[in-house]
Amino acid sequence: MSSNSSSALRPAPLHLLLAFASGGLLTLMVDFNGLVGLYGGAMYSSWVAHGTGTVAALIFLALLRFGPHSSTATDKPRAPLWAYLGGVSGALTVTLTSTTVNTPLALSGTLALGLAGQVLFSLAADRWGLFGLPKRIPRLKDFAALALIFAGSMIIIFGQG
Known part of the structure; x- marks a missing residue:
């Protein structure tokens, strides 16, 4: 493999930083949703999170109307129904995490098991080509990473001495 093709496979430092920052924001979001869920219930927490997101999206869309308009907007393909x-999955995620954060799992256990679930689902999506992804057979190192994430989750949950 040439150096050009191997460097193309490496993520840029900015991409790594953005991924790390999004993980930090996810942790804050789960913590805030759990706090709202503690006082108002899991369903209320989901309504607050999605209501806030709806207001932010409407403001963002209103701001976009003042920007330059693209004449090729009608040439874009339509999004698939799924x-x-x-x-729906976001509302379910907020409801479940708002509930589990306020149990003995706490924030770290909730996030650790959530990460394991995301990796497991992504391996399934790769395997069967879900959501239009190209099919890819998971390799041994993918399952090893999943096992390490699951083992780390168990240490976080049960290793609190």
């Missing part, structure tokens, strides 16, 4: 189901 793309609109993100809100």
